[in-house]
Amino acid sequence: MRRGALLAAGLALALAIAAGPQAWARLAWRAGAPALALPLLEGDAPRGAALYALGRYAQADAAFARVGRSATYNRALTLAMTGRPELSVAYFDAYLFSNRFDSDARRSRDFVATLVEPVVGEAMGHGRIRALLAGAGVAAEAFDPDAPERELLSSENDPTRANAKRPVDGDRMVAASDAWLDTLADAPGVYLRSRLAAEMERRRATGTALAEEGVRW
Numbered sequence: 001m002r003r004g005a006l007l008a009a010g011l012a013l014a015l016a017i018a019a020g021p022q023a024w025a026r027l028a029w030r031a032g033a034p035a036l037a038l039p040l041l042e043g044d045a046p047r048g049a050a051l052y053a054l055g056r057y058a059q060a061d062a063a064f065a066r067v068g069r070s071a072t073y074n075r076a077l078t079l080a081m082t083g084r085p086e087l088s089v090a091y092f093d094a095y096l097f098s099n100r101f102d103s104d105a106r107r108s109r110d111f112v113a114t115l116v117e118p119v120v121g122e123a124m125g126h127g128r129i130r131a132l133l134a135g136a137g138v139a140a141e142a143f144d145p146d147a148p149e150r151e152l153l154s155s156e157n158d159p160t161r162a163n164a165k166r167p168v169d170g171d172r173m174v175a176a177s178d179a180w181l182d183t184l185a186d187a188p189g190v191y192l193r194s195r196l197a198a199e200m201e202r203r204r205a206t207g208t209a210l211a212e213e214g215v216r217w
Contacts, residue, residue, distance in 0.1 A: 045071060048078075057081040073105060076112075085115040 034053040041047045048063030048071065061078035064071040076091035092109035099105060 045074075048074060052078060052081075073099075076105075077108070080108075080112045080115070085112050088112045089116060 034050040038047065038050040038054070041050055044063040044066045048060045048067065051057075051060035051063060052074070057078050061075065061082050064075040064078055067074075072091055072095045076088050076095060079085075079088035079091060089109060089112055092105060092112065096102065096105055096109065
């Protein structure tokens with residue numbers, strides 16, 4: 001009887017040795033003991049999973065970073081747990097690009113997105129447009145995020161709209177806007193004569209006007 005027990009113990013030991021540490025690591029992992037599995041695990045992916053389960057998120061993140069693209073989802077989790085929600089959302093987006101029906105990943109992504117602080121800045125004008133205006137010596141209005149429809153130039157800053165009643169000179173023409181039309185008398189032909197006069201002034205300024213005839217009809 002004793003001899004049989006010794007044989008059984010020896011056989012079990014031989015099977016354990018033959019199975020190798022990875023088999024024992026899987027057994028410990030399935031038994032819910034990642035701390036026992038961790039020393040026996042090989043490879044960054046399983047070690048990263050064990051480290052994450054143990055709450056060692058920074059080490060898990062480093063392990064998943066070494067794994068690369070196949071650990072994109074796991075990296076999104078560790079980035080969130082290490083206080084980098086912006087980068088975590090980017091990793092979730094990359095994962096969802098090819099796994100768009102993963103509802104768990106989408107819910108996790110949406111939750112992490114609530115941890116990202118919104119960027120609220122103060123702008124003058126609208127980016128490159130303001131730079132171009134500044135180069136032309138025109139000041140732009142301050143951009144109001146609560147009123148994005150606000151015009152870029154006010155009548156005070158826009159030289160073409162500062163005063164619709166100014167006479168036409170050689171350097172500028174008054175745009176035929178509603179404000180300009182309001183300055184015209186309500187008489188037939190006034191608008192047409194004004195447009196013709198403005199066009200003649202423009203052509204004289206550019207040197208394209210025809211010379212006046214000596215004898216008018």
